[in-house]
Amino acid sequence: MNKANTKKKDHSTRVLLPAVIFVAAVTQIPFVVTIIFSFLKWNVKRPDLGIKFNGIKNFVDVLTAKNFYIVLKNTLIIIVVCLVLCTVLAILLGVLFNRKFPGGYFFRTLLVMPYFVMDSVVGIVWKTLLLNPSMGLNYYISKFFGFQPIDFFGKHSLATVVILIIWQWTPFFFLIIMAGLQNIPDDVIESAKIDGANGFRRLVSIDIPIIKKHIITAMTLGLINILKVFGLVYVTTQGGPGVSSANLPYLTYRTVFYDWSVGRAAAIAVVTVAITLFITQKFFKATNKDEE
């Protein structure tokens, strides 16, 4: 990575240092403080109780609560289902759009649009205009076909959150996978044609191996971002009914800003970060092993 071959002393660290210090101060130090908080008994709204050391009691509380496991399961379902479906859909869309036709570029860019629309707008538009069971399109379509409107935000709240994430993130996967497909050299395609490999067989045995790194990049960035999903849940279901559609970030938010018990919230945050890092690391390992 280092291109400089003339190793003379200069002020390069001075140029780099402000960024390092700033990022450490905003991200790393608060996280270390969060870890310290997770061992305290401290309710901000009850200063009379003071701040006490609580040992690992916060973690025990968090890990023995039933809700935690429901939310953990939700988080895993969201991650696995969204990653798989976003990838498959994006590859299919990529193959479909990897051809030249008038307006092709325009429609391709159009398809990427949902990625640039903010969570709160996506959430509200879907919640009202489209899926509202008494006034949205949901009602009119069900009436047309003569069945009961689907209860998207009650019974199927987790599935609904998953659908919205897939709608918003598939365009991002598509953007990166499309770039890979367009980079496939022409002679590879030609020789595939001569060999009679086309359609599905060409996709599986030629295209996908070539664009594997693009697929992994898309999945990695998707994983990092889908683990963080918060706005969509906040706006559409508020994690409910109960905690049926809450993920770990939303549960932490609720613990901090509803009951203000700093120690417990910090413990959930630490557990969430640990799980996030664990999943990310497992994913990295799996994809790297695949490459060798």
Next chain:
Amino acid sequence: MKKAKIKYALLCLLAVVVALVWVFPIFYMIISSFKAEADVVVPGFIFSPTLENYQTVLSDTFFQYLGNSVMITIGTVIVTVLLAVPAAYALVFTPLKDPNNVYFWFVSTTFLPAIAVIIPVYLIFQRIGLVDNPLALIILYCGAGVPLMIWLVTNFFKEVPMEIVEAAQLDGCNRWQAFWQIMIPLVRNGIFSAALLVFIITWNEFFFAVTITYTESATLPVYMSKYMTQQGYFWGKMCATGTLICIIPIILGFFTQKALVKGLTSGSVKG
């Protein structure tokens, strides 16, 4: 041969249809924003368009949130560029001990979920009076923006051929001159697109905006999220607000797409 041509045309048509269906929710929002409140609920594309919703929506409250969004986003982009571009330059072109480690450290901070930092940050900001202050959001957004910008811009710098750098040094340029007169023009487009991406992400950011502000410095995503509870069921006005808020990131998104892909893939894909 003819059969193949028809098949090709049909697949193109399918692509167009799929694209239109996928973005339908956005179109439907834009169309509904021009409907009178009485017509919004009923689906259909035949109606007499009206600007009534927009006239109502463009209120003082909206402009207050818009002002916050603009100020916070532009502040974030400026500070991010000033911190990240020199850092990325130093990572690629100057003799550091472990540039790769520093680079991966920056990249890894983007994995950290926001909830990992919000508790101490909130308590500290509350103590020093920064809660509901635009500066608080700018600080937090730069914390997310700087690593992302370094990630992308480092990849752009790495594509500059070494010969150009050497030629500049032979010509007697010092590093400072080489940076301003040779590097920056070469990667200007990349920096610009990365800055646009930071702009879009900051403009859309929701978690910090909803936790660290109340009313004074809240941004447009928060305004939108409160819409249902505060304004009730005025869907036409809600759609007009949504359209106004999303127009900017969508337009910028069109321009930044190509560079976004290049910056995100070149490091890992070529690696």
